[in-house]
Amino acid sequence: MTWTENFASADSVWIKRILADNAEQFHGVIVALYHNNTFAWAPDYSVYTSWQKSYDLALASGHTMFTASQLENFLQAREESELTWESDSEGVEVYCQTTTAGLALIVPQENLYRPTVSTHDAGASENPNAVQIDTVRILGSPYWRIVLPQGKFLLSFERLTNRQGGIQ
Amino acid sequence: MRINSAPSLRLAKLILLLALILVAVAITNYFSFYPIHRAADEPEVFGEVFLANSSYPIALVVDTSVIRQSGKSGKFSKTDWSYGWINLLLQESRQYDVIDISELNSEENHAFRSIWIFTRSALAGSASDELSALLDSLAKGARANQSREEVVVYLEAPDTLSAKNLTVMSLLGEKVESTKYSQLTQIQLPSEFTGPTVPEFRFECDGLVASDAKSRLVTLISFDSLPVLREERRLGLRILVATFDFGQMAVTIQQGKPNDDFSVTAKIKKRTGLLPIVSSDLCADSSYYFGFTPFFDLFEHGLFALISGQVSNAPLFESSPKGAFIMSHDEEGMGDKSAWMARQEQIWGVTSATLVTPAAITEKGLSEIISAGGEVGLHIDQYSYFKRPGLPGLRPVKIEYSIIEQKKSLQALMPSPKDSKISINRNHWLLWSENYTGMLRKLAGAGVRLDLSYGPIGQGIAGYLFGTCFPFVPIDTNGFPLPILELPFLFQDDEDFASEYLDSIFDTTTFQSEIVNVVFHNNTMGHSPDTLLMWGWRESFQRAKDANLPIVHYTDVIEALRKQDATMPTGILNEK
Ligand SMILES: [Zn+2]
Numbered sequence: 001m002t003w004t005e006n007f008a009s010a011d012s013v014w015i016k017r018i019l020a021d022n023a024e025q026f027h028g029v030i031v032a033l034y035h036n037n038t039f040a041w042a043p044d045y046s047v048y049t050s051w052q053k054s055y056d057l058a059l060a061s062g063h064t065m066f067t068a069s070q071l072e073n074f075l076q077a078r079e080e081s082e083l084t085w086e087s088d089s090e091g092v093e094v095y096c097q098t099t100t101a102g103l104a105l106i107v108p109q110e111n112l113y114r115p116t117v118s119t120h121d122a123g124a125s126e127n128p129n130a131v132q133i134d135t136v137r138i139l140g141s142p143y144w145r146i147v148l149p150q151g152k153f154l155l156s157f158e159r160l161t162n163r164q165g166g167i168q
Numbered sequence: 169m170r171i172n173s174a175p176s177l178r179l180a181k182l183i184l185l186l187a188l189i190l191v192a193v194a195i196t197n198y199f200s201f202y203p204i205h206r207a208a209d210e211p212e213v214f215g216e217v218f219l220a221n222s223s224y225p226i227a228l229v230v231d232t233s234v235i236r237q238s239g240k241s242g243k244f245s246k247t248d249w250s251y252g253w254i255n256l257l258l259q260e261s262r263q264y265d266v267i268d269i270s271e272l273n274s275e276e277n278h279a280f281r282s283i284w285i286f287t288r289s290a291l292a293g294s295a296s297d298e299l300s301a302l303l304d305s306l307a308k309g310a311r312a313n314q315s316r317e318e319v320v321v322y323l324e325a326p327d328t329l330s331a332k333n334l335t336v337m338s339l340l341g342e343k344v345e346s347t348k349y350s351q352l353t354q355i356q357l358p359s360e361f362t363g364p365t366v367p368e369f370r371f372e373c374d375g376l377v378a379s380d381a382k383s384r385l386v387t388l389i390s391f392d393s394l395p396v397l398r399e400e401r402r403l404g405l406r407i408l409v410a411t412f413d414f415g416q417m418a419v420t421i422q423q424g425k426p427n428d429d430f431s432v433t434a435k436i437k438k439r440t441g442l443l444p445i446v447s448s449d450l451c452a453d454s455s456y457y458f459g460f461t462p463f464f465d466l467f468e469h470g471l472f473a474l475i476s477g478q479v480s481n482a483p484l485f486e487s488s489p490k491g492a493f494i495m496s497h498d499e500e501g502m503g504d505k506s507a508w509m510a511r512q513e514q515i516w517g518v519t520s521a522t523l524v525t526p527a528a529i530t531e532k533g534l535s536e537i538i539s540a541g542g543e544v545g546l547h548i549d550q551y552s553y554f555k556r557p558g559l560p561g562l563r564p565v566k567i568e569y570s571i572i573e574q575k576k577s578l579q580a581l582m583p584s585p586k587d588s589k590i591s592i593n594r595n596h597w598l599l600w601s602e603n604y605t606g607m608l609r610k611l612a613g614a615g616v617r618l619d620l621s622y623g624p625i626g627q628g629i630a631g632y633l634f635g636t637c638f639p640f641v642p643i644d645t646n647g648f649p650l651p652i653l654e655l656p657f658l659f660q661d662d663e664d665f666a667s668e669y670l671d672s673i674f675d676t677t678t679f680q681s682e683i684v685n686v687v688f689h690n691n692t693m694g695h696s697p698d699t700l701l702m703w704g705w706r707e708s709f710q711r712a713k714d715a716n717l718p719i720v721h722y723t724d725v726i727e728a729l730r731k732q733d734a735t736m737p738t739g740i741l742n743e744k
Pocket of ligand 1: 498499500547595596597
């Protein structure tokens with residue numbers, strides 16, 4: 001849980017900062033708690049407005065809205081997915097199989113080129129172009145974020161040191 | 169010689185003792201759970217003769233001896249309600265004289281008036297020649313002051329237009345069928361003022377004027393197709409003759425319509441169990457509950473326009489030609505936490521009144537409300553908490569805290585002496601007492617200046633229940649005014665509040681003198697939370713601003729009356 005409504009004046013400014021920090025740095029799951037009965041024991045209009053606004057603020061800062069059971073499904077899909085890799089001096093190859101669309105791999109960019117994607121098995125129907133790759137920062141360091149459709153994929157990262165003069 | 173008690177006797181004694189203990193415990197327990205209820209001793213102030221002469225151009229003429237005599241009957245329809253007029257004059261002008269007809273002999277007294285209102289009491293039993301002499305004398309007075317505009321004389325015919333009492337109309341050359349008019353003694357709100365004509369009425373009083381070319385009389389108002397106000401010019405005067413009892417109408421509508429014997433209690437008890445009366449019970453016609461038109465204020469406004477020949481323009485607040493808005497919160501024993509609304513209103517840049525039951529709140533909560541700019545008044549509660557004298561486990565009686573005790577408790581908690589003038593009140597649960605003016609007598613006796621307990625209660629009930637949102641002076645059952653003001657409110661948040669309420673209220677408030685005031689309890693979000701209420705609370709302020717209504721306190725209403733030197737029964741405007 002990230003905050004409860006009556007904690008440290010959970011006003012919109014404070015919530016905005018937490019969401020921004022999470023979107024830019026931590027990429028965790030934010031859980032907000034607004035008690036149904038707060039107005040019976042600690043009435044405060046700012047609690048009401050922070051509850052109202054938190055949905056919009058979360059979406060605006062790029063968060064996805066989950067219920068607890070949706071989150072559980074997500075975690076289960078992650079659990080059921082397979083991930084293996086092989087690494088040598090030239091690069092890293094990652095094999096993955098996802099049971100649901102929308103899961104993402106986060107890989108440190110340090111010394112790795114943007115990966116190339118191919119379908120893992122011959123004859124698979126997945127389109128490598130459906131894989132979205134961009135950069136996110138976690139605690140200041142750059143990472144590759146690879147958002148995967150459902151299916152099997154092979155991601156090939158070449159090491160920077162493997163190419164001449166090498167910056168991507 | 170020693171005689172030993174037989175064992176059976178000892179056993180019997182023991183059983184008896186145990187039985188007695190058991191009975192004592194049972195009785196003690198019973199009265200702990202169902203204590204004997206004792207009402208508080210409350211000093212009462214009764215309606216009193218009220219006369220005022222500051223040489224204002226409007227003179228209301230009453231006959232206090234007629235009123236006193238009529239009040240003794242104890243019958244609503246027999247009582248003379250001439251004092252009901254002071255509320256029309258309070259709303260429309262505020263500066264008027266009240267003169268007993270016995271004081272009316274001086275001719276110079278006649279010279280400077282432009283409007284004379286001779287109430288039903290003043291004309292009771294007047295013979296034709298007396299009326300002639302009176303009109304001659306007034307005409308002389310009018311001629312003596314030639315610079316004056318036309319002098320208006322409003323004559324209120326006595327209740328039963330028997331042959332003897334037909335003199336007023338006969339004097340004006342009209343033959344009247346007495347049987348027709350006697351129906352009007354039981355005043356009901358005429359259809360003209362309940363139908364859709366009301367909104368136009370405020371602008372077009374002429375709409376009610378029906379001129380009869382053959383007659384020298386012009387009908388100004390008719391109720392259900394009977395002419396009840398007619399005009400004739402003679403002797404250089406504009407003479408209006410009314411055959412409806414305005415005073416009774418005013419009391420009936422603004423104070424509710426009690427049974428003839430004033431005791432609504434029996435009926436209400438039968439219907440609601442043991443609960444005392446609530447203000448909605450005083451209003452006989454439930455169709456008024458749902459109207460957001462201040463129908464009686466509009467009627468007064470229109471009637472005064474017909475009398476004076478022009479629509480009055482006498483706003484209570486100089487800055488606002490349209491009235492004002494007051495937000496009020498009933499604290500409901502919530503204690504210091506109730507300050508949350510005042511705190512938020514300060515952030516919004518608005519203000520409100522918090523009406524407090526001095527049971528749980530402390531000085532801290534009250535300071536918070538006051539330092540946030542809020543006003544504090546009483547919310548007397550004679551229903552939820554009581555004095556329970558006795559020993560632990562043996563408290564067979566519960567005694568109400570008197571209004572004075574509650575007021576003193578609140579005053580003692582106020583953060584500074586400056587704030588401790590408590591002059592406003594709303595009864596918790598809007599509970600009334602054994603008759604419809606009894607509670608007002610007690611409130612007046614406790615020094616309350618402005619009471620706010622009239623208003624709708626019950627799911628989905630809202631609106632101008634008493635036809636008004638202008639403060640009025642209640643008339644006691646003896647026919648004389650009480651030294652207190654009553655200001656009804658429009659709705660309570662926890663009685664099925666609907667957003668349409670706000671649309672209706674602020675649509676119809678184009679009237680100069682309405683004090684639109686509403687109730688949002690401090691604790692509703694605790695027991696019946698609803699985002700609609702949070703919206704409504706905030707939106708009420710916004711709508712008031714959009715309608716250019718100043719957001720004021722209840723004490724500002726008293727202050728505005730004081731500032732304008734309003735003619736009021738003794739004591740209401742005094743500092744206390
Ligand atoms: Zn209450």
